[in-house]
Amino acid sequence: MKKAAIFLGMAMLVLGLAAGAMAHSPICTCYDNGDGTISCEGGFSDGSSAAGVNMYVKQGDKTLLKGAMNADSEFTFKKPQGEYKVTFDAGEGHQVVINGKDIVE
Amino acid sequence: MKRIFAITTLALMAILATGGAAVAHFQMIYTPEAALAKGQEIPLDLVFTHPFEAGHTMDMGQPEQFFVVHKGKRTDLLKALKPMEWTSLTNKGKAFETTYKLRGMGDWIFALVPEPYFEAKEDSYIQQITKLVVNVAGMPTDWDRELGLPAEIVPLDKPYALWTGNVFRGVVKSEGKPVPFAELEVEYLNHPPVPGKKMFQKDGLAEAPQDSFVTMTIKADANGAFTYALPKAGWWGFCALGVGPAKKYKDKENSQDAVIWVKAVDMK
Numbered sequence: 001m002k003k004a005a006i007f008l009g010m011a012m013l014v015l016g017l018a019a020g021a022m023a024h025s026p027i028c029t030c031y032d033n034g035d036g037t038i039s040c041e042g043g044f045s046d047g048s049s050a051a052g053v054n055m056y057v058k059q060g061d062k063t064l065l066k067g068a069m070n071a072d073s074e075f076t077f078k079k080p081q082g083e084y085k086v087t088f089d090a091g092e093g094h095q096v097v098i099n100g101k102d103i104v105e
Numbered sequence: 106m107k108r109i110f111a112i113t114t115l116a117l118m119a120i121l122a123t124g125g126a127a128v129a130h131f132q133m134i135y136t137p138e139a140a141l142a143k144g145q146e147i148p149l150d151l152v153f154t155h156p157f158e159a160g161h162t163m164d165m166g167q168p169e170q171f172f173v174v175h176k177g178k179r180t181d182l183l184k185a186l187k188p189m190e191w192t193s194l195t196n197k198g199k200a201f202e203t204t205y206k207l208r209g210m211g212d213w214i215f216a217l218v219p220e221p222y223f224e225a226k227e228d229s230y231i232q233q234i235t236k237l238v239v240n241v242a243g244m245p246t247d248w249d250r251e252l253g254l255p256a257e258i259v260p261l262d263k264p265y266a267l268w269t270g271n272v273f274r275g276v277v278k279s280e281g282k283p284v285p286f287a288e289l290e291v292e293y294l295n296h297p298p299v300p301g302k303k304m305f306q307k308d309g310l311a312e313a314p315q316d317s318f319v320t321m322t323i324k325a326d327a328n329g330a331f332t333y334a335l336p337k338a339g340w341w342g343f344c345a346l347g348v349g350p351a352k353k354y355k356d357k358e359n360s361q362d363a364v365i366w367v368k369a370v371d372m373k
Binding site for chain 1: 143144208210211241243244245
């Protein structure tokens with residue numbers, strides 16, 4: 001019985017956390033540094049940090065690069081040749097995909 | 106007799122003209138959009154005017170301070186200011202302009218400490234310390250930050266994320282302390298600037314049925330906080346009167362005011 005209560009408490013905690021995450025949306029923008037590199041900045045609509053969030057640079061289905069947002073919620077990478085897409089991946093329902101051609105100086 | 110009558114009439118007209126001037130002086134920092142989808146270069150126009158009626162635009166002196174705060178970091182922009190002439194519906198006034206490149210995302214708070222303006226009619230000075238908050242991509246970083254200005258309105262709602270009909274709330278502060286029952290003036294930018302030009306558009310968006318609707322006077326509560334519901338899309342200016350500590354300038358009275366601009370957007 002006691003175990004069930006603990007389990008229930010934990011379930012509520014998990015659900016509570018998940019619900020909390022639903023209330024804000026992921027935000028990510030990238031810009032061309034003009035020196036052959038691209039910088040992306042991420043965060044959440046409640047102002048919280050995106051440090052550690054996974055970042056992917058893809059060309060079609062091919063993943064060119066996998067990295068993560070640094071402590072300042074920034075991610076800089078070498079600009080690929082041709083078309084590419086950047087994905088800010090903070091988990092299910094919290095992804096932002098940016099088309100390379102929309103990334104300008 | 107005729108002459109006395111004429112003089113009396115003139116004198117009366119002068120009194121009425123002054124007395125009837127319910128329009129308020131407002132220092133503007135103007136840019137067309139407050140909430141941008143991505144980083145870009147934005148224009149900034151510094152104009153000291155009467156926004157509801159787009160009337161008499163005063164000559165600005167060389168500003169004392171103009172800077173921007175982003176992610177807590179302050180950047181001085183005083184040297185980037187260029188003098189220009191602003192055209193109102195009735196005159197031309199000396200103003201300043203610049204552009205600023207917003208890189209990345211978040212909030213940018215622009216703040217202006219103008220040179221006190223001598224209002225000859227009142228034989229006193231007016232100094233309106235003004236803030237404007239611009240956001241990129243919806244990431245909140247600085248909008249509620251207190252800049253430590255001598256007279257300052259600290260927003261309780263994001264000044265760039267307001268639907269028409271929302272309330273805008275703020276706290277009036279003098280040297281960091283709330284000002285109980287502070288008196289504020291509220292005005293609508295009724296003749297938005299013509300895009301790309303240094304002038305107000307001729308047609309007004311709203312008509313005031315009576316002078317109390319041109320410059321609206323509201324008061325803060327016992328904690329220095331005020332609330333105002335925005336009835337129409339566009340830019341709204343809030344000015345807390347005489348709350349700053351500098352009560353004198355060049356041996357004359359000085360009203361050190363705090364101004365903030367907010368923008369309401371229609372739900373479509």
